[in-house]
Amino acid sequence: ETGVTQSPTHLIKTRGQQVTLRCSSQSGHNTVSWYQQALGQGPQFIFQYYREEENGRGNFPPRFSGLQFPNYSSELNVNALELDDSALYLCASSPGPRDGSMGEQFFGPGTRLTVL
Amino acid sequence: AQSVTQLGSHVSVSEGALVLLRCNYSSSVPPYLFWYVQYPNQGLQLLLKYTSAATLVKGINGFEAEFKKSETSFHLTKPSAHMSDAAEYFCAVTTNTGNQFYFGTGTSLTVIP
Numbered sequence: 228e229t230g231v232t233q234s235p236t237h238l239i240k241t242r243g244q245q246v247t248l249r250c251s252s253q254s255g256h257n258t259v260s261w262y263q264q265a266l267g268q269g270p271q272f273i274f275q276y277y278r279e280e281e282n283g284r285g286n287f288p289p290r291f292s293g294l295q296f297p298n299y300s301s302e303l304n305v306n307a308l309e310l311d312d313s314a315l316y317l318c319a320s321s322p323g324p325r326d327g328s329m330g331e332q333f334f335g336p337g338t339r340l341t342v343l
Numbered sequence: 344a345q346s347v348t349q350l351g352s353h354v355s356v357s358e359g360a361l362v363l364l365r366c367n368y369s370s371s372v373p374p375y376l377f378w379y380v381q382y383p384n385q386g387l388q389l390l391l392k393y394t395s396a397a398t399l400v401k402g403i404n405g406f407e408a409e410f411k412k413s414e415t416s417f418h419l420t421k422p423s424a425h426m427s428d429a430a431e432y433f434c435a436v437t438t439n440t441g442n443q444f445y446f447g448t449g450t451s452l453t454v455i456p
Contacts, residue, residue, distance in 0.1 A: 231386070260444065269433050269446035270387070283442030317386055321441075332444070334379075334386030 229254060231320050231335035239341045240308050248303040248338045250318030258282070259301040260332065261293060262317040270317055276301055305340075313342045345370045345436045349447035357455045362406075362421040364450045366434030369415065374436045376417040378408055381431040381449075390432075393417060404428070429454045 232251045240246050252259050258277045262270035272285035276295035290306040299320070305312055316339075319332040350365040368374055375394050379387040391402025398410040404427075408419045417434060434447040 262444075262446075267449075269435075269448045271446070272444050275442050277442070283440075285443070319387075331389065331392070332387075334388070336384075336386045 231318060231333050233316075233318050233335040233338050235338060236336070237339045237341075239343065241343050242308055242310060244308050244342075245304065245306045246308060246340060248305075248316050248318075248340070250301045250303070250320075250335060252299045252301065252318075252320030253333050256320035256322055256333070257299050258321045259295055259299065260319045260321070261301070261303045262319065263287075263312075264315040264317055264337070265311075266314070273303070308342045310342050313340060315339050345374060345438060345443070345445050347376075347434045347436050347445055347447040349432075349434050349450050351450055352448065353451045353453070355453040355455060356424045358426055359423050362419070362424045362428065362452065364419040364432050364434075364452065366408075366417045366419065366447060367415050368417060368434075368436045370436060370438070372438050374438065375441070376408075376410060377435045377437075378402065378406070378417075378419050379433045379435060379446075381433065383430075387433065390419070424452075424454045426454050426456065428452060 234249045260275040261273040264270045274284040275282045279295045292304045295301045315337045317337045319334045321332045346369045348367045377392045378390040381387045391400045393410045401407045406421045431449045437444045
């Protein structure tokens with residue numbers, strides 16, 4: 228059974244650029260959540276996708292957007308990068324909020340984004 | 344709205360001593376509560392979760408946590424610390440819809456030999 232994978236591992240961008248981060252969910256999971264973890268902080272919920280639809284969103288501006296594909300993999304897109312977007316971006320997959328495994332989120336290793 | 348507060352951003356214990364990491368939650372509806380561990384340069388791993396069944400929850404690696412509604416707490420304990428327990432620990436809360444998760448700011452555990 229393959230776990231949650233994320234790519235790339237590290238990324239360096241400049242302010243104003245756009246970035247796409249990718250996540251492959253664990254086999255059998257139809258829900259993907261994205262988090263931003265700034266240095267020394269806890270993960271902050273960005274949004275969740277359930278069966279290709281957005282299923283909840285945290286307090287992040289619209290320049291943070293996402294997609295979920297039919298195979299339940301997911302992308303996080305960030306436009307107009309700002310210096311404060313520098314963080315570890317974590318993806319987590321789960322069987323689904325309505326599938327009886329509440330909160331059983333499995334995290335990937337993250338993508339470290341640095342904005343210069 | 345839901346939130347969690349972790350008291351103590353850094354905790355140090357001696358090897359073999361009791362580990363106690365504190366978490367208090369705020370929730371307007373019955374919460375689901377979790378503890379995760381994060382090792383350097385890795386993602387988060389679920390230690391244990393409370394989902395309204397038994398109030399004393401046992402997790403992996405000898406950790407357990409007790410849900411106390413009257414104190415709005417979900418503290419994490421381990422009777423005897425091991426060097427391998429040194430890591431960052433996060434408490435998190437969600438509701439029964441499961442589409443919004445809130446993490447605490449984390450507690451860094453150091454184990455002194």
